[in-house]
Amino acid sequence: MIGYRIKLAIPAVRFYENLSNLAADTESGNRDLLVSVDTVLDTILTHTPTSSGRALKGFWTGIHWLSFNGLHYFYEVFTHSQMIIVLSILDGPISDDRMQKAAELCSEILLARKASLSPQANRAFGAAAH
Amino acid sequence: MNSIPNSYVNPNVRTVGVSKLRSLNATQLRDMDKTLVIQENNEPVAVLLKYEEYLAMQEKMLSVIDAQSILSDKNAANSILSGRADAKAGNTRSIEDVRESINRNNPKK
Numbered sequence: 001m002i003g004y005r006i007k008l009a010i011p012a013v014r015f016y017e018n019l020s021n022l023a024a025d026t027e028s029g030n031r032d033l034l035v036s037v038d039t040v041l042d043t044i045l046t047h048t049p050t051s052s053g054r055a056l057k058g059f060w061t062g063i064h065w066l067s068f069n070g071l072h073y074f075y076e077v078f079t080h081s082q083m084i085i086v087l088s089i090l091d092g093p094i095s096d097d098r099m100q101k102a103a104e105l106c107s108e109i110l111l112a113r114k115a116s117l118s119p120q121a122n123r124a125f126g127a128a129a130h
Numbered sequence: 131m132n133s134i135p136n137s138y139v140n141p142n143v144r145t146v147g148v149s150k151l152r153s154l155n156a157t158q159l160r161d162m163d164k165t166l167v168i169q170e171n172n173e174p175v176a177v178l179l180k181y182e183e184y185l186a187m188q189e190k191m192l193s194v195i196d197a198q199s200i201l202s203d204k205n206a207a208n209s210i211l212s213g214r215a216d217a218k219a220g221n222t223r224s225i226e227d228v229r230e231s232i233n234r235n236n237p238k239k
Contacts (some may be wrong), residue, residue: 007222011211037169041225054193060201063210067193072200074210076217085222087213090206115147
């Protein structure tokens with residue numbers, strides 16, 4: 001199966017180049033991080049771009065986002081031309097109380113009434129369930 | 131009206147009374163294939179679900195929280211907007227092209 005072609009916008013190019021340079025010059029975890037980025041670009045996004053990530057809403061409509069190994073990928077999917085443009089790859093900022101917030105959101109979703117369940121929360125629950 | 135639209139939330143959710151909790155032993159809990167909403171007097175008071183499901187939900191929530199956190203950061207938002215403008219203007223490079231130029235400039239890799 002031929003997947004989507006991957007293109008990078010300039011912020012994503014800069015990120016990839018910086019990471020590649022760091023991975024080449026050091027023996028730190030950057031090498032593993034680069035492998036992780038390549039996995040996303042070559043395998044995950046090319047074959048399952050819409051189901052792997054989430055479609056953002058409102059001002060960000062049209063952009064998908066995927067979190068993988070601590071990095072966040074923001075991209076646009078062009079199904080007609082079988083192309084993905086990665087707009088930006090970012091790490092952080094991650095808040096310290098993220099675990100607490102996640103637990104609170106889980107509880108909220110489980111006990112939510114129909115009217116108060118956001119589509120995003122509903123999708124998250126559906127994906128987590130059997 | 132206090133009833134929860136369980137089927138909307140998840141078809142595997144079942145509403146049970148508090149007394150049901152007393153009848154559950156460890157084996158039954160392990161084999162449980164439904165999420166239980168525990169009610170008392172038709173009022174939901176707790177949720178019982180598989181630990182794996184809880185972890186999966188937390189993982190999804192963390193992902194949502196992280197994205198929210200990033201999108202509310204000015205620099206990060208600007209980076210995405212800049213990428214969007216590039217995409218619109220056709221100012222993009224294929225991943226193969228980017229890798230080739232990196233390899234040319236850094237043959238060690």
